[in-house]
Amino acid sequence: MDPIQFTLAVFIFLIGACVGSFLNVVVYRVPLGKSLVKPPSACPKCGHRLAAYDNIPVLGWLLLRGKCRYCHAGISVRYPIVELATALLFLGYYLMLFHWGWGPYEVHLSGDAAGFSQHRIRTLEINRDWPVLVLHLWLIGALLAASLIDLEHYIIPLEICWLTAIVGLLFHAFLIKPGQLGALTVNPTIGAAAVGAGLGVLLSLLLLRLGIFRRSFEDDAPLLEVETRALAEADRPQPWPPARIRAEIRREVLFLLPAVSLGCLFAAMVSRFASIGSTWTGIATEPHVSGALGALFGTLVGGAVVWLFRIGGSYGFGREAMGLGDVHLMLGIGACIGATGAAVAFFIAPVFGLAIAIIQLVLNGRRELPYGPYLSLATLVVMLFCTPIQQYLGPGMEGLMWAVQTLFQTGI
Numbered sequence: 001m002d003p004i005q006f007t008l009a010v011f012i013f014l015i016g017a018c019v020g021s022f023l024n025v026v027v028y029r030v031p032l033g034k035s036l037v038k039p040p041s042a043c044p045k046c047g048h049r050l051a052a053y054d055n056i057p058v059l060g061w062l063l064l065r066g067k068c069r070y071c072h073a074g075i076s077v078r079y080p081i082v083e084l085a086t087a088l089l090f091l092g093y094y095l096m097l098f099h100w101g102w103g104p105y106e107v108h109l110s111g112d113a114a115g116f117s118q119h120r121i122r123t124l125e126i127n128r129d130w131p132v133l134v135l136h137l138w139l140i141g142a143l144l145a146a147s148l149i150d151l152e153h154y155i156i157p158l159e160i161c162w163l164t165a166i167v168g169l170l171f172h173a174f175l176i177k178p179g180q181l182g183a184l185t186v187n188p189t190i191g192a193a194a195v196g197a198g199l200g201v202l203l204s205l206l207l208l209r210l211g212i213f214r215r216s217f218e219d220d221a222p223l224l225e226v227e228t229r230a231l232a233e234a235d236r237p238q239p240w241p242p243a244r245i246r247a248e249i250r251r252e253v254l255f256l257l258p259a260v261s262l263g264c265l266f267a268a269m270v271s272r273f274a275s276i277g278s279t280w281t282g283i284a285t286e287p288h289v290s291g292a293l294g295a296l297f298g299t300l301v302g303g304a305v306v307w308l309f310r311i312g313g314s315y316g317f318g319r320e321a322m323g324l325g326d327v328h329l330m331l332g333i334g335a336c337i338g339a340t341g342a343a344v345a346f347f348i349a350p351v352f353g354l355a356i357a358i359i360q361l362v363l364n365g366r367r368e369l370p371y372g373p374y375l376s377l378a379t380l381v382v383m384l385f386c387t388p389i390q391q392y393l394g395p396g397m398e399g400l401m402w403a404v405q406t407l408f409q410t411g412i
Contacts, residue, residue: 018057027082096384161325353369
């Protein structure tokens with residue numbers, strides 16, 4: 001590592017620490033509905049405004065020895081831990097993506113009678129691929145904030161998810177070009193389906209606002225497992241019987257119908273009508289549009305895979321399976337890393353859930369944990385191993401896309 005690269009690594013570490021300090025503000029204030037800007041940081045005990053030098057990430061806490069300078073009340077060790085963890089994640093992902101060859105890369109396959117081998121012919125370069133780094137670091141920060149809030153409050157703020165989805169769409173539309181490592185692209189038929197499904201979601205939101213559709217669980221939400229167990233022990237009636245939960249889930253199915261219908265309609269139109277298909281192909285292959293369609297498709301697939309399991313699990317077992325916050329979290333993830341990455345992250349998340357559940361059971365007995373942190377951990381892994389995952393699943397995904405396109409073309 002030359003001096004310039006070392007300086008950049010130090011800079012990224014320091015930026016990560018500052019982002020971690022901001023995430024502490026997000027984690028504390030967003031669930032309470034407070035502004036992220038006003039009032040300035042202050043001691044929660046005495047209310048005294050903190051000086052700038054007291055807010056230096058990690059060092060400020062160490063210099064104060066974990067106590068307020070004015071009232072000497074204890075300051076949670078969580079603050080420097082979050083700051084240091086964010087800094088290390090930022091630095092670690094920069095090194096792994098741009099120096100150790102992880103993440104997106106291009107390989108050349110060669111083989112003979114003795115077998116096949118692969119050689120990396122193109123890896124990420126900071127001068128060319130800095131948008132990929134910035135997007136990955138943004139996603140890491142968003143996942144940290146969402147997971148910490150989910151662990152403490154059992155909610156995922158939708159603002160974090162939506163903002164991440166918007167950032168992913170903008171980066172893939174304007175900064176990460178087609179053909180660049182980490183770019184997201186789809187064929188015109190799938191792109192048309194994504195546009196139709198996206199318009200269907202907007203239509204459902206409009207119908208929801210007009211009162212034609214009704215929100216699921218709009219009066220309240222099902223209790224957590226620990227709360228339900230407490231009611232059972234007190235011999236009190238359960239407020240959410242299975243029949244009521246299934247009725248609420250049917251509202252979500254109705255909400256998704258316009259998206260499914262318009263997605264199929266748009267895909268069929270560009271596949272079966274040559275003039276429409278030709279015009280759309282010219283639009284969909286334009287670089288900015290192509291990137292936006294890839295991110296939009298990832299957004300929809302990321303949300304859909306969780307929502308379908310939520311609907312199936314809730315209807316089958318008669319209790320709420322996962323939360324809509326997980327759906328929105330996967331929307332943001334899909335917009336950043338694409339449809340395949342989001343789907344893989346969802347399916348490997350239970351591995352982390354099982355491991356952590358076993359640890360919890362051994363250490364302090366059973367405790368219900370939210371699913372958001374598992375999705376975040378799985379996403380962090382997928383971000384590093386995206387190329388091997390794509391190589392393994394690529395042929396199957398291409399076959400699936402071909403089958404879908406053929407289905408719309410033939411109308412079978």
